[in-house]
Amino acid sequence: MTTQEWKFTAKEIAQKPDLFLSGHRACAGCGPAAALRLIMKATRGPTIVTQATGCMEIVGSIYPYTSWALPWLHTAFENAAANASGIEAALKILSKKGKIKQEHIDVIALAGDGGTIDIGLQALSGAVERGHDFLFILYDNEGYMNTGIQRSGGTPTGAATTTTPAGSVNPGKLEKKKPITEIMLAHEMEYVATATPYYWKDMLTKVRKGLEVDGPAFLHVFAPCPRGWRSEPARTMEYSKLSVESCMFPIWEAVNGKRQLSTPSKLIALAPQKKKPVKAYLEGQGRFRHLFTPQNSHILDEIQRNTDERWNRLLQKCEPA
Amino acid sequence: MTTQQIKQEIVAMNGDEAVALAVKQCDVDVVAAYPITPQTIIVEKFSEYVANGEVQTEFVCTESEHSAMTACLAAAATGARTFTASASAGLALMHEMLFVTSGSRAPVVMAVANRALSSPLNIHGDHSDSMAERDSGWIQIYVENAQEAYDSIIQAFRIAEDIEVSLPIIVGLDGFTISHTLERTDVLPEETVKKFVGERKFPMVLNHEGKTVPFKLDPENPMLMGPNVSPNYYFEFKRQQEEAMRNALKKIQEINTEYAKLSGRSYGNGLVDAYKLDDAEIAILVVGSTAGTLKVIVDQLRQEGVKAGLLRLRTFRPFPVEDLKNTLKNVKILAVMDKSMSPGSLGAAVFNEVRNALYDLKQRPTVVNYIFGLGGRDSSPRDLKRIYEDLIRLAKTGQTESVHYLGLRE
Numbered sequence: 001m002t003t004q005e006w007k008f009t010a011k012e013i014a015q016k017p018d019l020f021l022s023g024h025r026a027c028a029g030c031g032p033a034a035a036l037r038l039i040m041k042a043t044r045g046p047t048i049v050t051q052a053t054g055c056m057e058i059v060g061s062i063y064p065y066t067s068w069a070l071p072w073l074h075t076a077f078e079n080a081a082a083n084a085s086g087i088e089a090a091l092k093i094l095s096k097k098g099k100i101k102q103e104h105i106d107v108i109a110l111a112g113d114g115g116t117i118d119i120g121l122q123a124l125s126g127a128v129e130r131g132h133d134f135l136f137i138l139y140d141n142e143g144y145m146n147t148g149i150q151r152s153g154g155t156p157t158g159a160a161t162t163t164t165p166a167g168s169v170n171p172g173k174l175e176k177k178k179p180i181t182e183i184m185l186a187h188e189m190e191y192v193a194t195a196t197p198y199y200w201k202d203m204l205t206k207v208r209k210g211l212e213v214d215g216p217a218f219l220h221v222f223a224p225c226p227r228g229w230r231s232e233p234a235r236t237m238e239y240s241k242l243s244v245e246s247c248m249f250p251i252w253e254a255v256n257g258k259r260q261l262s263t264p265s266k267l268i269a270l271a272p273q274k275k276k277p278v279k280a281y282l283e284g285q286g287r288f289r290h291l292f293t294p295q296n297s298h299i300l301d302e303i304q305r306n307t308d309e310r311w312n313r314l315l316q317k318c319e320p321a
Numbered sequence: 322m323t324t325q326q327i328k329q330e331i332v333a334m335n336g337d338e339a340v341a342l343a344v345k346q347c348d349v350d351v352v353a354a355y356p357i358t359p360q361t362i363i364v365e366k367f368s369e370y371v372a373n374g375e376v377q378t379e380f381v382c383t384e385s386e387h388s389a390m391t392a393c394l395a396a397a398a399t400g401a402r403t404f405t406a407s408a409s410a411g412l413a414l415m416h417e418m419l420f421v422t423s424g425s426r427a428p429v430v431m432a433v434a435n436r437a438l439s440s441p442l443n444i445h446g447d448h449s450d451s452m453a454e455r456d457s458g459w460i461q462i463y464v465e466n467a468q469e470a471y472d473s474i475i476q477a478f479r480i481a482e483d484i485e486v487s488l489p490i491i492v493g494l495d496g497f498t499i500s501h502t503l504e505r506t507d508v509l510p511e512e513t514v515k516k517f518v519g520e521r522k523f524p525m526v527l528n529h530e531g532k533t534v535p536f537k538l539d540p541e542n543p544m545l546m547g548p549n550v551s552p553n554y555y556f557e558f559k560r561q562q563e564e565a566m567r568n569a570l571k572k573i574q575e576i577n578t579e580y581a582k583l584s585g586r587s588y589g590n591g592l593v594d595a596y597k598l599d600d601a602e603i604a605i606l607v608v609g610s611t612a613g614t615l616k617v618i619v620d621q622l623r624q625e626g627v628k629a630g631l632l633r634l635r636t637f638r639p640f641p642v643e644d645l646k647n648t649l650k651n652v653k654i655l656a657v658m659d660k661s662m663s664p665g666s667l668g669a670a671v672f673n674e675v676r677n678a679l680y681d682l683k684q685r686p687t688v689v690n691y692i693f694g695l696g697g698r699d700s701s702p703r704d705l706k707r708i709y710e711d712l713i714r715l716a717k718t719g720q721t722e723s724v725h726y727l728g729l730r731e
Binding site: 046047048050057058061062063064065066068069070071072073074075076078079081082083084085086087089090091092093094096097099100101102105122123125126127129130 | 350351378379381383391398418421539541543544547549550551554
């Protein structure tokens with residue numbers, strides 16, 4: 001990867017034609033849709049996109065319409081990375097045989113948390129192990145929102161979903177969120193990063209860096225879902241911001257395994273008093289409403305404790321600022 | 322059949338090796354596969370070609386058959402000629418993607434070294450695996466020996482990639498009986514095969530920008546493939562697949578004829594392969610390698626004065642209804658052999674479809690089913706001859722049950 005830093009400016013982004021076009025069927029305040037539109041602004045040339053089944057797949061591909069101003073492929077749920085493998089292998093050999101005009105075509109695979117962390121993990125791990133040249137972007141809205149808000153391996157502790165409802169015995173999801181980026185880092189990938197659309201320049205830079213890698217790269221994008229989180233559509237970007245400020249979702253990048261906090265998270269590391277309590281992030285989200293009751297206050301404490309522990313572990317894993 | 326014009330090399334190969342060699346000669350762009358017995362020799366042999374630089378192919382050793390089929394589909398969508406091989410549990414794991422691949426009209430070619438399905442675990446040959454995929458929208462051709470495996474793989478690329486067909490295709494070879502058995506195989510020169518197969522062609526389709534463009538993922542002509550389709554349109558997509566299958570009926574025959582001119586070898590009309598059937602009163606219909614043994618038995622019976630015949634069903638999908646009616650209309654009693662089961666059904670897949678196809682004939686043969694060879698159970702010439710003997714007896718008594726099991730302890 002080159003060391004060049006990309007400076008994406010608001011003007012440049014506004015002027016660049018959209019590749020993920022308006023008119024798609026995403027809900028008002030959809031975090032993943034906003035993220036996706038921005039992400040596509042960071043592409044660097046001819047690109048093929050492939051998507052796992054999920055919200056962002058169906059909203060842009062309703063026949064006979066398309067929201068995609070580039071070649072795009074969907075085949076199934078668990079195999080976005082296998083799609084990318086096939087596309088990349090084809091591009092490689094067809095290029096060698098002189099059957100492709102373009103000097104290079106980037107391949108981006110997109111999947112939600114279900115299509116990445118749960119059902120898509122095997123294909124993803126295999127494709128990364130084989131070293132295909134592609135960028136895998138996980139848009140994480142922490143549940144199976146497309147099928148009606150069921151829990152996934154990406155759903156956080158305490159969240160109520162339709163398969164982990166807040167009942168008289170169980171207060172939402174009992175288990176922890178699967179640490180997908182740690183799993184991807186264990187693959188010894190050249191580039192792994194986390195991002196969220198509120199910090200859009202940071203996110204776009206990471207998309208571009210991932211594309212620059214000659215091999216597999218992984219980007220975990222945290223994207224609020226008003227329908228699934230039972231949050232106000234107007235507050236999507238606020239939750240995107242609060243997820244970082246509360247250290248629920250710190251943003252960082254790891255180049256060849258060397259991990260560095262990105263500026264918003266780095267500032268909190270340098271000035272811990274700026275770190276917001278998880279309550280600031282959780283409140284207002286209907287999926288956590290049941291935690292704000294006296295009998296469940298211990299769960300809020302547990303979430304705070306786990307978040308602090310994860311954050312401290314992360315600080316130890318990061319290179320000194 | 323015309324006389325041979327091209328010098329062919331005689332090579333001793335098993336069926337798997339014959340498949341690998343055919344794939345090599347067809348200049349395939351992407352092979353994505355996962356090992357499984359009894360297919361593994363195909364990918365092993367092909368790996369040697371890759372390792373020695375004898376092919377210009379991206380060989381993707383995927384982490385599962387599901388990803389193998391996915392990668393083939395995606396590579397085909399990107400414009401590549403693609404191949405994979407599988408069997409049994411591997412084919413079952415691909416099940417979801419088989420439907421997606423045919424629905425996406427991706428001309429993937431797959432060799433299936435037919436093998437039993439678990440449980441209980443069994444690595445030996447029967448047709449349970451690909452018969453279970455008969456509604457997946459794939460063309461299915463079953464071969465009789467290694468020579469036909471070689472020839473059929475070459476033909477398969479032409480059939481699948483024909484723009485009026487554009488469907489994926491399975492070439493089934495009996496596990497171990499064909500896949501692992503050394504046979505004499507005549508091999509065409511590589512240049513002859515390359516010329517016969519030609520460059521991959523693409524159907525021209527109207528894209529969202531109103532342009533007519535080749536049907537593939539191409540940044541110059543952006544296209545969305547794999548859309549989300551409402552009840553308003555889905556049915557028509559499926560009907561088009563049926564139409565493509567009808568086209569395949571014709572193309573398989575044309576390509577069989579064209580290939581015969583080149584190689585001196587043809588397999589019936591490409592759909593069905595009849596043996597001493599013209600005046601036959603009793604006959605067997607079979608799929609795969611068992612036809613070889615049955616021909617010997619037909620010869621014996623003919624010497625004994627019995628009007629016995631044989632029909633090998635080579636193409637199971639598309640199902641050649643008219644050819645079956647034409648070739649079997651004068652037969653009095655027909656035994657259909659099935660190397661798979663459909664528990665709870667009246668007989669197995671081939672029997673059901675053959676009897677169904679013959680139903681519309683005014684005068685039709687009595688059709689009975691023999692289920693045989695499951696999990697690699699051997700069917701000796703003596704066992705097979707018993708079927709004809711049963712048919713002779715049945716011709717006299719006129720009474721029978723529809724479904725019989727051959728070589729089974731009960």
